[in-house]
Amino acid sequence: MTASAPTFPVTAADSAPEKSFAWWAMVCVCATEASLFAYLIAANFYLDLQSSRWPPAGIARPGLLKPALMTASLLLSSAVLIWGERGIRRNNARRLATGLCGTLLLAALFLLLFASEYRDKLREFVPAQSAYASIFYVTTSLHCAHVLVGMLVLGYTLLRVLRGHFSAEHRVGVSVATLYWHFVGVIWLAVLTTFYLAPRFS
Amino acid sequence: MPPAHVQSLDEWPDQKIARLATLAREPAGTRRLRDQWETPANWLAWLCTVDHKALGIRYIVTACVFLALGGVEAGVMRLQLARPENRLLTPEMYNQLFTMHGTTMMFLFIQPVLSGFSFYITPLLVGARELAFPRVNSFSYIAFLLAGVFMYASFAIGQAPDAGWFNYTPLSSVAYSGGLNIDFYAIGLLLLSVATTVGSINLIVTILRMRAPGMSVDRMPLVLWSSLTTSLAVLFAMPALTAGLLLLELERRWHFVFFAPGGGGSPLLWQHLFWVFGHPWVYIVFLPATGMLSMVIPTFCRRPMVAPHLVALATMATGLAGFGVWVHHMFATGIPQVSVDFFSAGSMVVSIPSGVQIFAWLATMWYGRVQLATPMLFALAFIVQFVLGGLSGVMTAVVPFDWQAHDTYFVVAHIHYVLAGGSMFAVFAAAYYWFPKMTGRMLSERLGKWSFWVMFAGFNLGFFPMHIAGLLGMPRRVYTYLPGLGLDTVNLLSTVGVLVFMAGTLITLWNMVRSRRHGALAGDDPWHANTLEWATASPPEPYNFARIPLVQSRDPLWDGGVTVGPALDDGRQTPRTTPLDATWETAVQLPRQNAWTLILSLVLFAACFGALVRNRWVMAVCLAIVVLSVGRWLWPYQRQLLETEA
Amino acid sequence: MSRLRRLCLVVLVATACHAPMSVVAAAGPVARSLSHLTWVLIVASAVVFGVVVVLMWAAVMRRPTTDAAVDLTPRSARIPIVGGAIIPAVILLALFLVSVLSERQYPVETRVSAQVFTVIGHQWWWEIHTADSGAAFANELHVPVGQVIEVRLLSADVIHSFWMPTLHGKIDLIPGDTNRIRLIADKPGVYRGQCAEYCGLQHANMAFTVVADAPDTYLRWLASQQQNAAPPADSLQRAGAALVTAGRCAVCHTIRGTPARGMVGPDLTHVGSRLTLAAGTLPNNAAAMEAWITNAPSLKPGTGMPALPQFSGMELRAMTAYLEGLH
Numbered sequence A: 001m002t003a004s005a006p007t008f009p010v011t012a013a014d015s016a017p018e019k020s021f022a023w024w025a026m027v028c029v030c031a032t033e034a035s036l037f038a039y040l041i042a043a044n045f046y047l048d049l050q051s052s053r054w055p056p057a058g059i060a061r062p063g064l065l066k067p068a069l070m071t072a073s074l075l076l077s078s079a080v081l082i083w084g085e086r087g088i089r090r091n092n093a094r095r096l097a098t099g100l101c102g103t104l105l106l107a108a109l110f111l112l113l114f115a116s117e118y119r120d121k122l123r124e125f126v127p128a129q130s131a132y133a134s135i136f137y138v139t140t141s142l143h144c145a146h147v148l149v150g151m152l153v154l155g156y157t158l159l160r161v162l163r164g165h166f167s168a169e170h171r172v173g174v175s176v177a178t179l180y181w182h183f184v185g186v187i188w189l190a191v192l193t194t195f196y197l198a199p200r201f202s
Numbered sequence B: 001m002p003p004a005h006v007q008s009l010d011e012w013p014d015q016k017i018a019r020l021a022t023l024a025r026e027p028a029g030t031r032r033l034r035d036q037w038e039t040p041a042n043w044l045a046w047l048c049t050v051d052h053k054a055l056g057i058r059y060i061v062t063a064c065v066f067l068a069l070g071g072v073e074a075g076v077m078r079l080q081l082a083r084p085e086n087r088l089l090t091p092e093m094y095n096q097l098f099t100m101h102g103t104t105m106m107f108l109f110i111q112p113v114l115s116g117f118s119f120y121i122t123p124l125l126v127g128a129r130e131l132a133f134p135r136v137n138s139f140s141y142i143a144f145l146l147a148g149v150f151m152y153a154s155f156a157i158g159q160a161p162d163a164g165w166f167n168y169t170p171l172s173s174v175a176y177s178g179g180l181n182i183d184f185y186a187i188g189l190l191l192l193s194v195a196t197t198v199g200s201i202n203l204i205v206t207i208l209r210m211r212a213p214g215m216s217v218d219r220m221p222l223v224l225w226s227s228l229t230t231s232l233a234v235l236f237a238m239p240a241l242t243a244g245l246l247l248l249e250l251e252r253r254w255h256f257v258f259f260a261p262g263g264g265g266s267p268l269l270w271q272h273l274f275w276v277f278g279h280p281w282v283y284i285v286f287l288p289a290t291g292m293l294s295m296v297i298p299t300f301c302r303r304p305m306v307a308p309h310l311v312a313l314a315t316m317a318t319g320l321a322g323f324g325v326w327v328h329h330m331f332a333t334g335i336p337q338v339s340v341d342f343f344s345a346g347s348m349v350v351s352i353p354s355g356v357q358i359f360a361w362l363a364t365m366w367y368g369r370v371q372l373a374t375p376m377l378f379a380l381a382f383i384v385q386f387v388l389g390g391l392s393g394v395m396t397a398v399v400p401f402d403w404q405a406h407d408t409y410f411v412v413a414h415i416h417y418v419l420a421g422g423s424m425f426a427v428f429a430a431a432y433y434w435f436p437k438m439t440g441r442m443l444s445e446r447l448g449k450w451s452f453w454v455m456f457a458g459f460n461l462g463f464f465p466m467h468i469a470g471l472l473g474m475p476r477r478v479y480t481y482l483p484g485l486g487l488d489t490v491n492l493l494s495t496v497g498v499l500v501f502m503a504g505t506l507i508t509l510w511n512m513v514r515s516r517r518h519g520a521l522a523g524d525d526p527w528h529a530n531t532l533e534w535a536t537a538s539p540p541e542p543y544n545f546a547r548i549p550l551v552q553s554r555d556p557l558w559d560g561g562v563t564v565g566p567a568l569d570d571g572r573q574t575p576r577t578t579p580l581d582a583t584w585e586t587a588v589q590l591p592r593q594n595a596w597t598l599i600l601s602l603v604l605f606a607a608c609f610g611a612l613v614r615n616r617w618v619m620a621v622c623l624a625i626v627v628l629s630v631g632r633w634l635w636p637y638q639r640q641l642l643e644t645e646a
Numbered sequence C: 001m002s003r004l005r006r007l008c009l010v011v012l013v014a015t016a017c018h019a020p021m022s023v024v025a026a027a028g029p030v031a032r033s034l035s036h037l038t039w040v041l042i043v044a045s046a047v048v049f050g051v052v053v054v055l056m057w058a059a060v061m062r063r064p065t066t067d068a069a070v071d072l073t074p075r076s077a078r079i080p081i082v083g084g085a086i087i088p089a090v091i092l093l094a095l096f097l098v099s100v101l102s103e104r105q106y107p108v109e110t111r112v113s114a115q116v117f118t119v120i121g122h123q124w125w126w127e128i129h130t131a132d133s134g135a136a137f138a139n140e141l142h143v144p145v146g147q148v149i150e151v152r153l154l155s156a157d158v159i160h161s162f163w164m165p166t167l168h169g170k171i172d173l174i175p176g177d178t179n180r181i182r183l184i185a186d187k188p189g190v191y192r193g194q195c196a197e198y199c200g201l202q203h204a205n206m207a208f209t210v211v212a213d214a215p216d217t218y219l220r221w222l223a224s225q226q227q228n229a230a231p232p233a234d235s236l237q238r239a240g241a242a243l244v245t246a247g248r249c250a251v252c253h254t255i256r257g258t259p260a261r262g263m264v265g266p267d268l269t270h271v272g273s274r275l276t277l278a279a280g281t282l283p284n285n286a287a288a289m290e291a292w293i294t295n296a297p298s299l300k301p302g303t304g305m306p307a308l309p310q311f312s313g314m315e316l317r318a319m320t321a322y323l324e325g326l327h
């Protein structure tokens, strides 16, 4: 029974946030949310297959300028966030705060572009018009809702940074928020491919 | 597996009891752990408790109340169908009843009752003191309860869901169902899907990260493989339903176009979305039942399970393959032959892991010494009935046969053999098995055996004739049938049989009510079983284990593969271990209850009504409160909790 | 002739032990092959079930006398692999082949030309057209024995399913889609079918009848159905015709050759020749017709046909006489 009694440290020697419960739970959340988008995207292609033209007659192939800018703003925001997170790994809470602010600004830019894209689209077609319009609006606006949630999460994290909650050893909350934000970006790439790029290849 | 020097299970009880005593309880006079873990004695703390044992039991009891409701609905339906052209129910009432019966049983009874058992036993089985996210557990229980209340509120205004449990469009579209019936269904299920999803995440993290040191994956009890598989399946399947419900509500309320053929929609899109969810769902409500059997059978065969790794593999395989067979619900829709054949083959392949499980149980029984205690009787009946139901499933997987059997009582027979005769019997086995752990008292064996035989006879008398009714041409979901179609006798038999069946369940209900007070004292390990939950007190102390168990084998209580670890009594602590080998990483600090879980679920409940009556203000206010209460919930109230953030 | 048929139906309905919709009582080659397949599956399942139960019984009975005698040594996975995977895989493969082969036997597209019918599902009745003639029928399909029939299936509202177990398996009627099946009736007779996809309130009362006749009888029937409505034969019928073709009935129903041109309900041009009323809900006779006109919703709650209590007993008798005379 006594052969090499194991030790039972009660604080983690290795504080990697990827080992926390919260991080694992966030991975699960991302998995299930990704499935949600996967089903909507599958629904899009299913409806596409059932119809002769996609987008249907009367709706132009979507232009790529604004979506490109939106993509750029999200990708850039993720990069800024990574930069900020590197900061807290070195106990530099300030850099993290700066990074979070930058990310939030770029996210706001995304929202502005999104709003202007929607204004154009709504002039061209409304959801009730056709299956194409409906699935387009529901998927893109669901993604927009995720951006909003992501911004809330980042804002909340920023608040906690300012309260001094985080350090190199204690940064689970930061990693979890970051993970979610990168996930929102990845989902955008899928939405972009489905609604803006795919119609060019069919 | 027992070490070589142990020749029989009788050899180690004394040594075992001495060791287990230190695991089960704090030394007399000490209250360090109890003070940390006990739920404070006031009503708010009671409502918001995070104790997985209390919540597990609440889940089970609540689900059984829904069982009673679904059962009463079924009973009334059976009375209506007892003879041809009966006028007990109007078609409107009948349609609401069968829809709510199916919805209740599938969403509010069988899945919650199975996860209730998981929430109760998982921490005990892995030697932990709580689930990974105790407050999430409290939230998901209350949200589940309120989702059920929401759906049942529809009866109050006479507009219960009435388009069947799979709610096909366009029958459920606003053009053919203008009332609130379908909105109750869709909004209620959306709330429930949130509760179910977060509950599954809780189980996944618990199973992967909280197993007692030494409980490597190959030593994991089989029922955990089932919960792990089904929880993962929930993550990937549930969103298909969520997506479908979302599109449905948008179409019903804001004139979006998804399912209506005009404007490019497709009625079959709903069917695909529903069944991509629906078929995994039937395995989600079936695999935990097989896991329970894999716990009960070794105990009552007095020997370890045969081929446990293969059974674990079969469980995962079933869960995975369950995603590839959904079209077998759509063989009569006229979709192209190639894809039909593909899904027919898939449905057959998915039977093979089930066969592996069945034969592993049979082999365990063959090599063991079967004790016919009540849980084992229910387990045996499960095998008989599930095999029959599985075989009728394989029959309907044969496409041309399904052209005849689809949407007849043959399918109704199939689903009840696998669900009621299968999963529900497993739940009864589990209830008889774990009741002593949960309450500290034994259920009466005499009443248990009566209940079992009455249920077994009633079940088969009631549901077997439905195969024949189906083959004689009785479609399902008919509120009445004409005399002279040869259906009178089989239907009468069914009605009589299910009434007997219900009487049998009531004997168990009575048994539970009586034994809770007057049953024989159980002791910690009444069945001389093999897994960790029997190493602690019955009922367990609030902290589950006074010392952290260290595990060295698959059947630790049988071969002495458990030793006593640290007490971890500095706050609400429990170990965190690595996912595969379960080596010790650190101790984590788990949070106490707070009222935000309750507030959050109540606000979501209010939001459901807001969505139902389409009041934007209610919804906006609810949304704001949701954001605030989540924020408040997650705000660390204690320095130590900074790192856990459950 | 039609009296004979009506008698047939009564006899069918009266013999309680007879099951006119049994899937193993085939009246055509498609259903016959399905019926054989059904028996194969039942026997195969019974055998597998029997084996499992016997093995379980044996395992329970084979009890070492004490716990001490239990063999605790681990067992290899041979039993579950052989019994649970390999043997079932062989059986399943065989079943799959049987399945695919019998499915391939009845492709929708064949070279043989067929008599084509279009069936449109409504909540809760069936509208039927032949491809070539302008005739429209409801709830009753006549087919020539021995000939290939193609049924094209559409829906006007929700999903229904066309199921005639003695002739063919079921296939759905899906709004926006056209499905088709081919079937052959090789025995003359009256067969019952029923909607098999839940379609709302009166899904239970959405039956239909297929009457298989010798080809010449069938052609005579078809010719008679293509005619316009028979003129009223006596003063009672004339009074009835006036009420029916000019009154509220005409808003919803068509009676060819009269001013009644409604498009909502079934075509009534030859309603008197049909075996049932309201899609199999009632037998077609004068009493049922009167009851139906007076208060249809009480007989089939939810039906689109309104209650018409305004007619006097005399008027009802006249209308019924006229309608029942529309052969």
Ligand code: HEA
Binding pocket: B282, B283, B285, B286, B328, B329, B347, B348, B350, B351, B352, B354, B355, B356, B358, B386, B387, B388, B389, B390, B391, B392, B393, B394, B396, B397, B398, B402, B405, B406, B407, B411, B414, B415, B418, B419, B422, B423, C048, C052, C084, C087, C088, C089, C091, C092
């Ligand atoms: C607990 C839930 C559960 C389970 C486990 C199953 C298991 C299976 N089901 Fe079932 N099914 C339902 C719940 C379930 N089903 C429900 C609720 C519906 C209807 C929904 C509705 O329409 O309302 C349904 C409907 C349904 C259909 C559609 C029928 C129709 O609507 O026309 C089909 C068709 O293929 C099918 C097939 C199968 C198959 C092949 C299995 C297999 O997994 C079974 C495998 C098991 C065995 C085969 C027995 C054990 C194996 C052996 C002993 C080895 C030897 C076996 C052989 C050699 C064959 N199911």
Ligand code: HEA
Binding pocket: B064, B067, B068, B069, B070, B071, B072, B074, B075, B077, B078, B098, B099, B101, B102, B103, B105, B106, B109, B110, B163, B164, B165, B166, B412, B415, B416, B419, B420, B424, B476, B477, B478, B479, B498, B501, B502, B505, B506, B508, B509
């Ligand atoms: C888990 C799933 C489950 C369970 C357990 C049951 C149980 C029963 N079902 Fe259910 N049934 C379904 C799932 C289930 N059903 C589904 C999915 C459908 C399809 C719905 C649809 O078409 O949309 C269906 C459809 C269905 C129909 C076909 C309706 C139709 O097509 O028109 C019928 C008809 O007889 C029926 C009858 C019964 C009966 C008599 C029971 C009995 O077994 C009920 C037994 C009753 C009790 C057990 C209650 C009594 C208990 C108490 C009072 C308290 C006991 C408490 C404790 C023991 C703690 N069911």
Ligand code: CUA
Binding pocket: C121, C122, C124, C159, C160, C161, C195, C196, C197, C198, C199, C200, C202, C203, C204, C206
């Ligand atoms: Cu039409 Cu059921």
Ligand SMILES: [Cu+2]
Binding pocket: B278, B279, B282, B325, B326, B328, B329
């Ligand atoms: Cu299925």
